[in-house]
Amino acid sequence: MPIITYREALRSAMDEEMARDENVILLGEEVGQYDGAYKVSQGLLDKYGPKRVIDTPITEEGFTGVGIGAAMAGLRPIVEWMTFNFSIMALDQVINNAAKMRYMSGGQFKVPIVFRGPNGPAEYLAAQHSQALQTLFVHIPGLKVVAPATPYDAKGLLKSAIRDDNPVVFLEGELMYAWQGEVPEEEYLIPIGKADIKREGSDVTIITYSKPLRVVEQAAQELEKQGIQAEIVDLRSLRPLDEETIYNSVKKTNRCVIVDESWPMVSVASHVGWMVSRYCFDYLDAPVELVTSEDVPMPYNHKLELAAQPSVEKVINGVKKVLYI
């Protein structure tokens, strides 16, 4: 199977879907002539032309709203936010328009649109350019939220997101774009709302998603050396959540650690932690443990910024805590 990068997987998903459906367009800052701020859209302007790959001014609220209006009228836009840090400028459009149009019109409209771009901490970017904002979107009914961690998942989920008739918030990561992985040449789709067991184990369930998956995989390897078999549940979709896969794993291992690079308060981690505590109560041999980013804005200094995020050591400590060792 060919090995490609996460970036190439995303590009290939957009390319295939644009070839398949002429209603699919891409718009955002630097997506065309510049080939994408992170080169995700490289080559798409040459292939599909400026009518379908549209460079916008730096007006996140404006072009996000333009995408939503075009979706209401029948197109299937992909809106690229250069980073999710700038999506905050467009939150009104996403929360008040994209997420609610169908409901408040009594089902008269569908809004088939994808909002995608890098989310989560990167490196040396400080507080305004390095933050994990998924909670803002996961909170909102009317949205779907997806956060793949591998090239294979990224491609299959992005294709599903583009074909979905609902607004889908698609979280990538600056540091993930160069990650490599096997991606088949033949077409495939991954359904939104299905978690994936990335590693089987019997002693503890580690639930994670997006970039922390790598940290969790390294921690699992270390733990194996100590005779601890961790099962890794990669959520992949944050809304809707695959509760069945989560509960089945915890019911098997009886212990649960959740690793999430966003802040701890009112987060995916805290919500999943509550769900596991509520619905697997009789199966748990220890309280659910959360490993999140520290409850501080991101500092610039590298030592400090690493200390702010989940690490292999923090994950191992979390696992040892639920194993009482």
Place this chain on the structure above:
Amino acid sequence: MSRDFPVEKYDKDFLLKLLRDMVLIRRVEEKAGQMYGLQKIGGFCHLYIGQEAVATGSIAAIDLSKDYVLTTYRDHGHALVCGMDPGVLIAELFGKVTGCSKGKGGSMHLFDAENHMYGGHGIVGSHIPLATGVALKIKYKEEDGVVLCYFGDGAIHQGAFHESLNMAKIWNLPIVYICENNQYGMGTNYQRVSSVHDFYIMSNSYGIPGKQVDGMNVLEVYEETKKAVKQAREQGLPSFLEIKTYRYRGHSMSDPAKYRTREELEEYRQQDPILLFKNAMVEKNILTEEEYKRIDDECKKVANQAVEFAEKSEEPGLEALYEDVLA
């Protein structure tokens, strides 16, 4: 202010349609206000009384089989002129399942997808990018349509307005932005919060022509919109109209409008868009007072029937709570 109503230049049926549309809005809105007082309607209810000539004259200049309308939460008038059944409208205000949005949108969220009335939007200025996106779709699909995007004087300082005009110009989108300057953003007179007092010049910053229009003259609104629509349809050029108007009621039903004088209100009542237009038609012997009374009686009857329909309609079942969250 002297006004010219060259009614003799128009077909009588067309004039009667404009007149009836305005009278119908007036009578339906009066009914809505009355029903709000009886607590049949809750929440926010923004009436269009005084502004009837704007929606009526401008929507008369488009073809809704290919053109689109997006507006604010003061949307009853636009919905009616776009062809929404008054019963369906009042039923939505009553929160009934027979309402256009099945009782889940209310006064501020009237939608009629079939008639290309794309809302009914509650956040000031937030729908201006949406309307621009609908225009992008028209251009992308190489269709013949035009979008009319309405908003108030309160919305014009929102970034969404300025961002949208810029994009409409760089992409040459077929859209007419219409500022219904009713002079008050809620309780604040526009002159207190605007760096310029003639809004029509603002679009020049984006290379888009702007024009000030008398919103109490339905024929002027019609003619100026027609020109702007022609330019959008034939040349794909956006334009901007500042239509000066006045609302007789408060911002919403809960606003007693203490920020303006009785004299000011009375002055505008003398320039009533329905009265002026009717008088011009009567003066030129195109309409008799009896004919006008017949139109008015008919509209009152339609408004009463709309209320009856809404009264008799069912509320949505509890299962509707979970419907249409996702497609």
